[in-house]
Amino acid sequence: xxxxxxxxxxxxxxxxxxxxxxxxxxxxxxxxxxxxxxxxxxxxxxxxxxxxxxxxxxxxxxxxxxxxxxxxxxxxxxxxxxxxxxxxxxxxxxxxxxxxxxxxxxxxxxxxxxxxxxxxxxxxxxxxxxxxxxxxxxxxxxxxxxxxxxxxxxxxxxxxxxxxxxxxxxxxxxxxxxxxxxxxxxxxxxxxxxxxxxxxxxxxxxxxxxxxxxxxxxxxxxxxxxxxxxxxxxxxxxxxxxxxxxxxxxxxxxxxxxxxxxxxxxxxxxxxxxxxxxxxxxxxxxxxxxxxxxxxxxxxxxxxxxxxxxxxxxxxxxxxxxxxxxxxxxxxxxxxx
Amino acid sequence: xxxxxxxxxxxxxxxxxxxxxxxxxxxxxxxxxxxxxxxxxxxxxxxxxxxxxxxxxxxxxxxxxxxxxxxxxxxxxxxxxxxxxxxxxxxxxxxxxxxxxxxxxxxxxxxxxxxxxxxxxxxxxxxxxxxxxxxxxxxxxxxxxxxxxxxxxxxxxxxxxxxxxxxxxxxxxxxxxxxxxxxxxxxxxxxxxxxxxxxxxxxxxxxxxxxxxxxxxxxxxxxxxxxxxxxxxxxxxxxxxxxxxxxxxxxxxxxxxxxxxxxxxxxxxxxxxxxxxxxxxxxxxxxxxxxxxxxxxxxxxxxxxxxxxxxxxxxxxxxxxxxxxxxxxxxxxxxxxxxxxxxxxxxxxxx
Numbered sequence: 001x002x003x004x005x006x007x008x009x010x011x012x013x014x015x016x017x018x019x020x021x022x023x024x025x026x027x028x029x030x031x032x033x034x035x036x037x038x039x040x041x042x043x044x045x046x047x048x049x050x051x052x053x054x055x056x057x058x059x060x061x062x063x064x065x066x067x068x069x070x071x072x073x074x075x076x077x078x079x080x081x082x083x084x085x086x087x088x089x090x091x092x093x094x095x096x097x098x099x100x101x102x103x104x105x106x107x108x109x110x111x112x113x114x115x116x117x118x119x120x121x122x123x124x125x126x127x128x129x130x131x132x133x134x135x136x137x138x139x140x141x142x143x144x145x146x147x148x149x150x151x152x153x154x155x156x157x158x159x160x161x162x163x164x165x166x167x168x169x170x171x172x173x174x175x176x177x178x179x180x181x182x183x184x185x186x187x188x189x190x191x192x193x194x195x196x197x198x199x200x201x202x203x204x205x206x207x208x209x210x211x212x213x214x215x216x217x218x219x220x221x222x223x224x225x226x227x228x229x230x231x232x233x234x235x236x237x238x239x240x241x242x243x244x245x246x247x248x249x250x251x252x253x254x255x256x257x258x259x260x261x262x263x264x265x266x267x268x269x270x271x272x273x274x275x276x277x278x279x280x281x282x283x284x285x286x287x288x289x290x291x292x293x294x295x296x297x298x299x300x301x302x303x304x305x306x307x308x309x310x311x312x313x314x315x316x317x318x319x320x321x322x323x324x325x326x327x328x329x330x331x332x333x334x335x336x337x
Numbered sequence: 338x339x340x341x342x343x344x345x346x347x348x349x350x351x352x353x354x355x356x357x358x359x360x361x362x363x364x365x366x367x368x369x370x371x372x373x374x375x376x377x378x379x380x381x382x383x384x385x386x387x388x389x390x391x392x393x394x395x396x397x398x399x400x401x402x403x404x405x406x407x408x409x410x411x412x413x414x415x416x417x418x419x420x421x422x423x424x425x426x427x428x429x430x431x432x433x434x435x436x437x438x439x440x441x442x443x444x445x446x447x448x449x450x451x452x453x454x455x456x457x458x459x460x461x462x463x464x465x466x467x468x469x470x471x472x473x474x475x476x477x478x479x480x481x482x483x484x485x486x487x488x489x490x491x492x493x494x495x496x497x498x499x500x501x502x503x504x505x506x507x508x509x510x511x512x513x514x515x516x517x518x519x520x521x522x523x524x525x526x527x528x529x530x531x532x533x534x535x536x537x538x539x540x541x542x543x544x545x546x547x548x549x550x551x552x553x554x555x556x557x558x559x560x561x562x563x564x565x566x567x568x569x570x571x572x573x574x575x576x577x578x579x580x581x582x583x584x585x586x587x588x589x590x591x592x593x594x595x596x597x598x599x600x601x602x603x604x605x606x607x608x609x610x611x612x613x614x615x616x617x618x619x620x621x622x623x624x625x626x627x628x629x630x631x632x633x634x635x636x637x638x639x640x641x642x643x644x645x646x647x648x649x650x651x652x653x654x655x656x657x658x659x660x661x662x663x664x665x666x667x668x669x670x671x672x673x674x675x676x677x678x679x680x681x682x683x684x685x686x687x688x
Binding site: 056057155169170171172199200201202203204205207208226227228229230232233235252253256266267269270271272273274276277280281282283284287 | 400401510511512540541542544545546548549552567568569570571573574593597607608611612613614615616617618620621622623624625626627628629630632
């Protein structure tokens with residue numbers, strides 16, 4: 001089969017997790033104010049696993065992912081430890097980062113028109129990545145580009161190699177961006193809402209394509225989304241973020257059938273689903289907290305229907321693990337740390 | 338009592354549709370070449386007809402480029418149609434009042450619109466109270482009265498006037514701004530409100546709040562809605578009847594239950610099947626459709642969906658399907674739904 005799929009994986013993945021984040025904090029400090037965007041996030045990802053980070057705008061989901069790839073602006077203060085494939089990302093210098101990005105880790109974005117370079121053809125943009133990271137000849141890189149376009153199921157791939165981004169439809173452009181990201185066969189793919197701007201019939205195509213490529217290539221994927229339905233289609237595990245914290249984490253099926261934390265429970269109730277016609281939608285009153293100060297106690301308590309005095313006392317709150325593989329930061333959930 | 342404070346009376350009676358849209362067309366020329374000749378035409382809206390009954394919510398769904406937003410702008414008369422007519426409660430829109438028509442200014446008072454981008458649709462230099470009071474003042478309401486009314490409306494959309502009235506749009510969250518836009522749309526006491534993707538830019542928890550608000554306001558003020566969205570679940574939740582558009586044409590139209598339970602057009606079926614399953618145990622293996630919606634510049638001949646349709650036959654390229662009546666106001670523009678159309682899966686002609 002194709003060269004992209006056949007190259008052997010490095011087989012140390014079984015013992016070392018692909019991603020290990022511990023107590024990651026991100027603050028954006030400007031002269032006027034400081035925003036505590038991410039507040040103590042612990043995340044693990046095994047090789048070949050798909051993790052969805054689910055959250056609303058301002059929950060810190062995209063910032064967490066950008067911290068993983070060191071894509072945050074200079075005034076962002078990142079603390080904590082971030083390891084990808086056993087390498088310390090926080091300590092990397094500029095040169096090491098350039099090899100790391102696009103080689104070990106690649107990222108796809110919501111808007112392919114701004115992520116792709118408008119003055120180069122699709123084929124050139126893919127070949128350039130391969131030449132930079134693997135030192136292939138131009139001819140070999142062009143051949144790889146063609147193979148990648150076929151891999152992401154772009155029809156008449158040969159002709160499309162010479163196309164500029166603006167000549168493609170939205171769905172094809174998104175596929176081209178996936179092809180660029182997969183060019184060097186990354187171990188980890190970061191996806192930031194890659195299907196949000198797509199039409200319904202195209203979104204499901206791209207989701208199924210991503211799932212198939214992930215299985216074929218054995219990649220780990222972190223997929224940021226605000227859409228529960230998208231998480232249901234693609235995730236193995238889901239981490240729900242609120243106010244810069246992971247408030248619940250668990251296998252997708254268990255989490256979607258019965259969330260432990262009141263926030264994902266409220267989110268599930270507020271999502272319009274078939275068969276709710278004529279019924280009143282449950283809402284989450286209020287708005288997320290301002291993050292000018294880092295939350296110490298439960299950040300959801302002011303909006304929580306089940307709030308009690310203990311909620312404003314316990315720092316954290318500390319994570320509870322009632323069953324193996326599931327975690328919730330809520331004082332109402334029983335279970336040890 | 339000023340003109341803007343009299344709710345417009347029902348003129349045509351309950352059986353008269355509030356809005357009747359007939360054969361609406363809007364083509365945009367693409368100019369190019371040395372002398373700016375027309376090199377191609379975008380057929381954005383190509384012969385769309387529908388009616389909106391009094392007190393109902395008509396949902397319009399479709400993918401980008403299907404013409405749903407252009408339809409809204411034509412209905413609002415933010416742009417002039419190339420051809421077609423609008424009849425509002427029995428009166429021809431934009432026609433001379435002496436011959437039984439409804440002047441545009443009077444029509445626009447009775448029809449208001451809410452846009453997707455809540456920030457771009459508010460004046461950033463006006464406190465929200467002034468934004469809401471602006472249109473009534475244009476229509477001749479005194480300043481103090483218009484402000485009083487604006488504060489009542491802010492309260493009606495769930496924003497306490499004492500703390501919100503003097504704020505500027507950038508001081509509000511997306512959900513709050515969309516509430517302001519809804520209040521502004523109601524300031525002229527319209528009868529028909531066009532909602533163009535009003536909740537698409539909002540987070541899920543806020544989306545639910547705004548949908549509940551829209552349901553409440555409809556009842557309180559006796560409104561009629563045209564609700565445009567690409568989110569099939571939201572449209573199902575809020576609509577009484579649904580119209581599915583594809584490449585500038587109506588593919589299927591009917592009562593919400595008929596469309597969602599018994600979709601007759603293959604496009605509607607694919608659209609419904611494309612919704613992500615909320616149950617990870619029921620994941621799909623194959624996408625219902627391949628490819629993107631084609632470009633509306635040179636739409637396919639005959640049935641416009643035939644290039645992506647799994648049931649396409651030669652007849653679909655030759656003839657444009659007429660709308661087949663499936664009973665109870667359920668219409669589908671597909672040869673398979675039309676007995677005797679020549680498609681192998683069409684029913685026999687009823688004798």
